[in-house]
Each structure stands twice: as C-alpha cells, then as structure tokens.
Amino acid sequence: MTEATASSPIRVFVVEDQTRILKNQLRLLESHQDIEIVGTALSGEAALEDVPRLNPDVLLLDLGLPRMSGIDVTRQVKAQWPQVEILIFTIFDEEDKVLEAVKAGASGYLLKGTPADKIVEAIKEVRAGGTVIQPSLARRLLRHFRVEPDPSPVPTEPLAPAPAAPEPQHKPLSNRETELLQLIAKGVSNSEAARLLNLSKATIRTHLEHIYHKLEVTNRVEAVTEGIRKGLISV
The missing domain is CATH 1.10.10.10 (Winged helix-like DNA-binding domain superfamily/Winged helix DNA-binding domain)
Incomplete structure (x- = not known):
C-alpha cells in the first residue's frame, strides 16, 4: 500500500495567497516523511513560473487566488504539465468554482481547515491516480x-428503423x-x-x-x- 512513497517522498508545491494560512499548511505538512514541500507561491502567476523548475508531483492550490484564479491555474497546468496532479483547497460557498476546477482537470478538493492526516491521505490518493471527493x-x-443538459447528440434526420430489441442504456x-x-x-x-x-x-x-x-x-x-x-x- 506504500509503493508510491516507499522510494521517495511525494513532491508537493503549495499555492496560497494568504501567508498565515500558507505557513499553517507548511507546518502541518512538513512533519510528514512521505511529503516533501518543494516550493510555495502566493499567486497563480508565480506558480506557473515555478512548476517546470520544481517539477512537483502534486499541486496544492487555493481556489480563491487574486487576479489569476485557481481554475485558470488548473487549466494551464494540466495543459502544459498533465502529469502534475492538482488538489484544490476551497470553502463552503465556492461549489460552483470547485465544479469548474474539476472540469478543468483538478483531481479532487479539500475544505480549508481539513486535518493534516486527511490532507496527506488526499495527496497520496491523487498521486496514486485517485480522486478526492x-x-x-x-x-x-x-x-x-x-x-446540466445531456451532451448526447440528437439525430437531425430520421435513421433506419430501430431494431426490435434496443441496446441497453448502459x-x-x-x-x-x-x-x-x-x-x-x-x-x-x-x-x-x-x-x-x-x-x-x-x-x-x-x-x-x-x-x-x-x-x-x-x-x-x-x-x-x-x-x-x-x-x-x-x-
């Protein structure tokens, strides 16, 4: 069960614009041997500059960043470095934004204030290819x-008669x-x-x-x- 962390710790990059929260997150995570904090950033713009240099496994990303949003950061990171897993930090009234972040490629989300052991478990989960809900x-x-509307295409003209026994829905x-x-x-x-x-x-x-x-x-x-x-x- 520890194959992903047996050889080396998971490289984590933390993006949070509030320094007090950032310091608290670092304090919680730095005590875990399975986690290596490779860098921090106070903005999405700074994060995008540092990702290729730091090569993190997991990006812990605040959704409510100033200027460049966490959604935009997610979209750009996944487009340029798809191997980087993104774990969103959010608050209760941001569910619309969380939805957009998931669509943009985030592997999961955590509420701010989540206990350290749950954060570490979530980091391991997304690093192993899982999703955190x-x-x-x-x-x-x-x-x-x-x-949301059903994205299934609707035929614009009649097709051949349907077979007597229709295909199952799933x-x-x-x-x-x-x-x-x-x-x-x-x-x-x-x-x-x-x-x-x-x-x-x-x-x-x-x-x-x-x-x-x-x-x-x-x-x-x-x-x-x-x-x-x-x-x-x-x-």
Missing part, C-alpha cells in the same frame, strides 16, 4: 451536475462495482474503500476503471453523477 460538498456538486455494473460506487458517492477514498471492502488498493483501482468504462466517464464525480442518473445508487 469530500461528502460535505459532494451532494452540492452533484446538484450542479444533474441540472453496461450493468457488478454487485461489487455498485457497492464501490455507492461508497464513492459518500466521499470515501480509495484507501478507505479498500479497508471497508477488504480489498487491495490495486483491486479498487481496477474496479474503478471498469466502472468508468461501463458508465463512459473519466472521473469519480462523473461516475457518481451517472450512477444517480441511471438509478444505480442514491445519495
């Missing part, structure tokens, strides 16, 4: 996803996949899901890949949304 914001985000999930998707909807991380289901993290990631493929989505938020739309799970 906190239950305290998950339902509010899902409401936004559910009111590939059925297995009982284990449905169970895992329900846990994800509650904000459970890969590590927590592995413990709850008595499975390895590698097996959890495999199940997630199958869920994404069957639901034709690319991340946890979309998977939960599709699961709700199709009546597979509830929140």
Whole structure:
C-alpha cells in the first residue's frame, strides 16, 4: 500500500495567497516523511513560473487566488504539465468554482481547515491516480451536475428503423462495482474503500476503471453523477 512513497517522498508545491494560512499548511505538512514541500507561491502567476523548475508531483492550490484564479491555474497546468496532479483547497460557498476546477482537470478538493492526516491521505490518493471527493460538498456538486443538459447528440434526420430489441442504456455494473460506487458517492477514498471492502488498493483501482468504462466517464464525480442518473445508487 506504500509503493508510491516507499522510494521517495511525494513532491508537493503549495499555492496560497494568504501567508498565515500558507505557513499553517507548511507546518502541518512538513512533519510528514512521505511529503516533501518543494516550493510555495502566493499567486497563480508565480506558480506557473515555478512548476517546470520544481517539477512537483502534486499541486496544492487555493481556489480563491487574486487576479489569476485557481481554475485558470488548473487549466494551464494540466495543459502544459498533465502529469502534475492538482488538489484544490476551497470553502463552503465556492461549489460552483470547485465544479469548474474539476472540469478543468483538478483531481479532487479539500475544505480549508481539513486535518493534516486527511490532507496527506488526499495527496497520496491523487498521486496514486485517485480522486478526492469530500461528502460535505459532494451532494452540492452533484446538484450542479444533474441540472446540466445531456451532451448526447440528437439525430437531425430520421435513421433506419430501430431494431426490435434496443441496446441497453448502459453496461450493468457488478454487485461489487455498485457497492464501490455507492461508497464513492459518500466521499470515501480509495484507501478507505479498500479497508471497508477488504480489498487491495490495486483491486479498487481496477474496479474503478471498469466502472468508468461501463458508465463512459473519466472521473469519480462523473461516475457518481451517472450512477444517480441511471438509478444505480442514491445519495
């Protein structure tokens, strides 16, 4: 379970415009041997200048930056350095912005004031390819996803007669996949899901890949949304 951190610590770059909060985050994280703080920035512009030089694994990014927003930083970092995972720090009344950050490529989000052990766990989670969704914001985000129009294309002219037995709307999930998707909807991380289901993290990631493929989505938020739309799970 510690393969990602066994050889070297995770390189973390912290972007926060309020120096008091920044110092507090550094104090919380610097005591963890699995984490190496490779740099800090007080603005998005400064962060973009330093990312290629510092080569971080994970960017801890304040969503409410002045001038250049955390959303814009996310978009540019993922466009230029897609290997960098981005973990957003947010507050309760920023769910619209969180949604945009997730769409722009952020791998997850944490509320400001999250305990240090949860921050470290989230950093490990996104470094390992996972996504972090906190239950305290998950339902509010899902409401936004559910009111979006269906992006499926609509035929503009009649096609050949449909077959007598129409194709199913989605590939059925297995009982284990449905169970895992329900846990994800509650904000459970890969590590927590592995413990709850008595499975390895590698097996959890495999199940997630199958869920994404069957639901034709690319991340946890979309998977939960599709699961709700199709009546597979509830929140």
